[in-house]
Amino acid sequence: MQGYTRKVLTGAPLRRLVLPLLMASALTACDKPEATASASQPASDAPHSGGKLVVAIDTDPNCLDPQQVGNNNSLNIGRQMTDSLTDQDPATGKIVPWLATDWQISDDNRRFTFTLREGVTFSDGTAFNAQSVKDNLQAIVAMGARASLASTYLKGLTEIDTPDAQHVTIVFAQPNAQFLQATSTMSLGFFADKTVKTSADARCQGALVGTGPFVLSSFVHNQKVVLSRRTGYQWPSSLAKHQGDSYLDGIEYRVIPESGVRFGSLVSGQLDLNAGVTPQDEPLILAKKLPIIARSNPGLVYSLYPNQSMALMADPSVRQALNLAVDRAALQPILSRYQSPASSVLAKTTPLYQDLGSELKYDPQAAENLLQQDGWIAGPDGVRVKNGKRLSFTLTYWQSAPFIELVQQQFKKVGVDMQLEKAPIGQVIARQSSGTQEAEFYNLTRSDPDVLRTVFDAGPGGRNVNKRAANQVDTALQQSSQTLDNAKRQQLVTEAAKGLIADGDAIPLVELATVIATGNNVHGFRYDASSRFQLYDTWLAPKS
């Protein structure tokens, strides 16, 4: 049954049907994709208030509480219902005021004191104040594993002081540089006392009274989530383009699993925004002259992470050879036009990103020399052999990432055999947690370079994706998490990224991008720094 439903959901059937029809129209429509593919909205008249934005999402959000969930659909809904202490400028990565007008951070980066904006209320009329901040953060800690993202941001929280209604001091046991960026995420958004005292399950189902510009009207599983405008909203982020109520009367998120139906509904005007654009849809949407808005996801790029507790990957020559064997530029033709080959472990949109393309040079000859010197001799089938053991491993993955097959061929050229096995996500996770996979493959979205420490830290309590012994990289990662001095942090992050690449702890491959398509009537759509939706400034052109 599982295999059957999955097959239905891939969206292949409709493409089979629509593709020929649209290819014909694409050919006659004198396609100029790059002209319409710009990430900015076309200039238009003054914003117009009113109308309901209909957004297609591909799966049921399951749980609407942004403090609890980790999936993009839920976060994109939760963002509209709640505000954060700070906001992060997507262009610069800078943290700017939102519900907090100002903040002080102690020299050791353990104490964060926020001055709160006055006059902010929850949609039930109760006031947002220092106590609300304290209650919400404590509730997140109490939810523990259920608040999977938010609770990691608050690791080491020791106390929260509320000297008065407008000031709150949050204290950590350890220096915690990532916390400031974390306060800009919806995972640390705020809800009224009523919500905080409710069960985690009820919150998932929509018992959410937030400060945001929209309030929840209804939630029907597998069907839709309806938000409506909150009147009297006066406290948008300092990045917002307007003040006061949202332009939109409401937002309706429709769950539409079939990609072809999302596409057809957008083209026929039954939808305003398709939040689940597949790479195969992109040329078709461009052929229809509809705007596509894309932004590279900040954080860790799609990479291979060798597991050094396995004999094969314990060998540094093998890991380094893998990095040398990848021809990243050659991946571009099979990527979506909005994705790009990796130029570091971090994506370009991550704050403190630095182009490490020079460390990621394609040099198959050097890879072969390295393996040869290490005793890996080409066997009869081209795969290298050392002491009777073949240079072969299996990668289990679930993502839709066709480029991995090209990487497989590139490895083959230097005598490395990577077997690919695509499996449902549950099986992949089960195998990964067994710890007997030679390599893992994933990306991780976070608009802070601390994402490196989250994944690679080999110190005590760290995730240590490579299962390696701690070295100077971990020292740099630890130090980078303790400083908010950008110049100093930049240096440490870059040092760590270089170290990870040089040692072959990460084989960076491709930067993921979030891609949406809208109708021509949609304006003012904005991605936040984490490439999630901010719809406060969004407006719909009146139907002519």
Place this chain on the structure above:
Amino acid sequence: MSDKAWISDNPIDKRTSSTPRLHWLAKRILMSVAVLWAAYTLTFVILYILPSDPVTIMLNQGEQSTVDIAQVNALKALYHLDQPFYIQYAWSLWDLLHGSLGKSIVSGDPVTRLVLQALPPTLLLAVCALLVAIVVGAGLAAGVSVLPAGRVKSACLALPSLGAALPTFWLGLLLLQAFSFSHAWFPAMGNQGWQSLVLPTLTLAVPTAATLAQVMSRSLAEVWRRPFIDALRLKGAGTAHLLWRHVLPNAAIPLLTLTGMIFGHLLAGAVVTETIFSREGLGRLAQGAVSTQDIPVVQGVVLTAAAVFVLVNFVVDLLYPLLDPRLGAVSGGKQ
């Protein structure tokens, strides 16, 4: 005299009495309970033996594919997923006997609420599709049965095979392309209004109508060949009268048997149809729950679908005697 007396094969004269009828009823109810329990248990076992578990899947939705093992274990303990198989099963069965289907692991919603919310739209869709299928399928078969033999008749007889061979998802997408995307006559998604029901009903009805037409055609052809038809013709009955009064009622009996089965197929077909048309319903609920391995929800859906299936077949069994009084006695001795 009823025309049924003309049927000579295997006449049963035993009259229905209340004791065997009650006995039959009790037996049927016991059987139904056994079927439901088997469906429930089988679902549990299948979901249990799948690698991975709902918690890991839940925490890895989207591309946030890395989560602390400690977090996973804490949540597993919360949902008792760390218990051995038989303990989990015993708890789940204990809850069921106390009328609770438990809570969804992924959303925390009570399963009873999810199922009760999803059942009406699916039943509505299934009943509409069934009615359309019966009218179209039986109508086509009846119409074709009175055609004189020839090319037209052969062509019409081939239609059902074609209909049965059409993949549901393809048909649904074709209908969407024609009547929603190209001509905005019907909405492409949702449950609002009768308009949203038209395309899904057609999608679900076509293969069913085709199956019904195939069976009905065979059955009609067989009844037309029976001696009593010739006798009635000799008495001067016209084709239309024969068809309505004598042939159709006799040919409808196998159709009734099939209806019970077909209702099950319609519920299964709802998974694909509801997915394509983005409708709320049991099929969508099942699809989502299976892909997130949400055991309580899948069990709730399977149990509900099995209950509907059992109920429909039960009603069908009760209807037999109405169409053919002799079958009342047969059902008394059945199973």
